[in-house]
Amino acid sequence: MLAALMGIGQATFASEIIFDEKDLKVTREVDGGLQTLGLKTPAVVTADLRLNEPRYASLPNIMKAKKKPIDIISIADLGVDAENRVQLIGVELPPERKAGIKVDDVAQLVDKLKNEAKVI
Amino acid sequence: MSVLIIAEHDNKELNQLTLNAVTAARELSDDISMFVAGSECHDVVSQCCKIEGLSTVLVCDSPHYDNAMAENTANLLASVVEEFDHILATSTTSSKNIMPRLAAHIDVQAISDVSTIIDESTFKRPIYAGNVIATIKSSDVKKVITIRSTAFDAAKNEGGSAEVVNIDALSDLGLASFVSEEVAKSDRPELTAAGIVISGGRGMGSGENFTLLDGIADKLGAAIGASRAAVDAGFVPNDMQVGQTGKIVAPDLYIAVGISGAIQHLAGMKDSKVIAAINKDDEAPIFSVADYGLVGDLFKQLPEFEQAL
Known part of the structure; x- marks a missing residue:
């Protein structure tokens, strides 16, 4: 959505990013496999789980971070309409799946799948 | 409307x-x-x-x-x-x-x-x-x-x-270009469309061991999936992943082999009609959603299973 609002390119589910002077080459994890795109910068890239290992903040850096000034900007100052247009009207638990039975051996498993569940 | x-x-x-x-x-x-x-x-x-x-x-x-x-x-x-x-x-x-x-x-x-x-x-x-x-x-x-x-x-x-x-085409925005695509080729049905899915997890031990599932999948006309643990361990490519961050499947029969049943995996398959699980740990969470659970060594049971079909 950000990329659309800014009128720039996008690459979602990125698993590899290569900087090539001022352009980007991004490999995306898609349903069928991998797709590689070339993007003009600036661009919006969203990371897939396998892109990298997250870097954790070290204790000294956490202490230093506490001293950094925090600049708070109110939504009104930005002049945007941030009203939520999707309203949560209820939550429920999904129908629970009950544990079935344990079978003793492969023969019994195949028999149950064939004759009781009738799925093979 | x-x-x-x-x-x-x-x-x-x-x-x-x-x-x-x-x-x-x-x-x-x-x-x-x-x-x-x-x-x-x-x-x-x-x-x-x-x-x-x-x-x-x-x-x-x-x-x-x-x-x-x-x-x-x-x-x-x-x-x-x-x-x-x-x-x-x-x-x-x-x-x-x-x-x-x-x-x-x-x-x-x-x-x-x-x-x-x-x-x-x-x-x-x-x-x-x-x-x-x-x-x-x-x-x-x-x-x-x-x-x-x-x-x-x-x-x-x-x-x-x-x-x-x-409808008329608009001009090319020129913001991004397609470079290449590596699409996994398989003669088996698509994971998301298959009537039967058999998935392997960390318990499979290695990518080679996934061949144990091939014969069964062939006999059943099933698609082969995997848990995130198996994908992250490099056993199989990511397009085989079933779960919250992978594919969501709901086949007639889902067979989970060597999959403990982490909540993220269950999120991708618990709407399957019938679930069967093979796992050596009888406390594995997968058994709490499986209709049929078999506790034991998958390396012994998979060949038996293939034989029995």
């Missing part, structure tokens, strides 16, 4: 998951159109025209709509959605790339992964890895929605006679 469905395709074949969105659309309206943008995609257009329940197929055939790039596709979509109240697609990596971009273009809040349609603006969708079902109401004028393929049946892809309407 009118609905526009985004057809997902590779310029030759319509992705069969699109048919599930047609069924969802029929719960909203009788006036349903399909949007096909591609390059040399006439085969797809003729397949779309035959889908039961469609009145119109909007077609834009131009080289820069090849590969369903989000930038150009969303831009074109934004120019045609004026007359539609709902814009629907099946939840896939492609629609998750395009639909939010479209939503931003037309200034609406996108709604993803809808599993139940209550009325024109109220929907149910799973949140927290499927552990909670949320009911939400949208006050946007237009609704941009992706639906869960496992929650809606596929519409019939024959018997329809939709009219083709050609």
Whole structure:
């Protein structure tokens, strides 16, 4: 959505990013496999789980971070309409799946799948 | 009320998951159109025209709509959605790339992964890895929605006679270009469409051991999946992953082998009709959702299982 609002390119589910002077080459994890795109910068890239290992903040850096000034900007100052247009009207638990039975051996498993569940 | 469905395709074949969105659309309206943008995609257009329940197929055939790039596709979509109240697609990596971009273009809040349609603006969708079902109401004028393929049946892809309407291409935005694609080739059914899925987890031990599943999958006509643990360990490629961050499947039979059953994995398969599990740990959480559990050594049991079929 950000990329659309800014009128720039996008690459979602990125698993590899290569900087090539001022352009980007991004490999995306898609349903069928991998797709590689070339993007003009600036661009919006969203990371897939396998892109990298997250870097954790070290204790000294956490202490230093506490001293950094925090600049708070109110939504009104930005002049945007941030009203939520999707309203949560209820939550429920999904129908629970009950544990079935344990079978003793492969023969019994195949028999149950064939004759009781009738799925093979 | 009118609905526009985004057809997902590779310029030759319509992705069969699109048919599930047609069924969802029929719960909203009788006036349903399909949007096909591609390059040399006439085969797809003729397949779309035959889908039961469609009145119109909007077609834009131009080289820069090849590969369903989000930038150009969303831009074109934004120019045609004026007359539609709902814009629907099946939840896939492609629609998750395009639909939010479209939503931003037309200034609406996108709604993803809808599993139940209550009325024109109220929907149910799973949140927290499927552990909670949320009911939400949208006050946007237009609704941009992706639906869960496992929650809606596929519409019939024959018997329809939709009219083709050609739409003008917009200029290429030139923001992104397609470089290459590595598509996993397999003679087996698609994970998301297969009637039977057999998946291996960390317990398989190695990528080579996944061949133990091949013979069974061949005999059953099953697709082969994997848990994230098996993908992260490098046993198999990521397109085989079933789970919250992989594919969501709901086959008639799901066989989990050497999969402990982490909640993220269950999120991707617990709507399967029948679940069977083979695991050496009799406390594994997978047994709490499995209809049939077999405790034991998979290296001994898989060959026996294949023999018994």
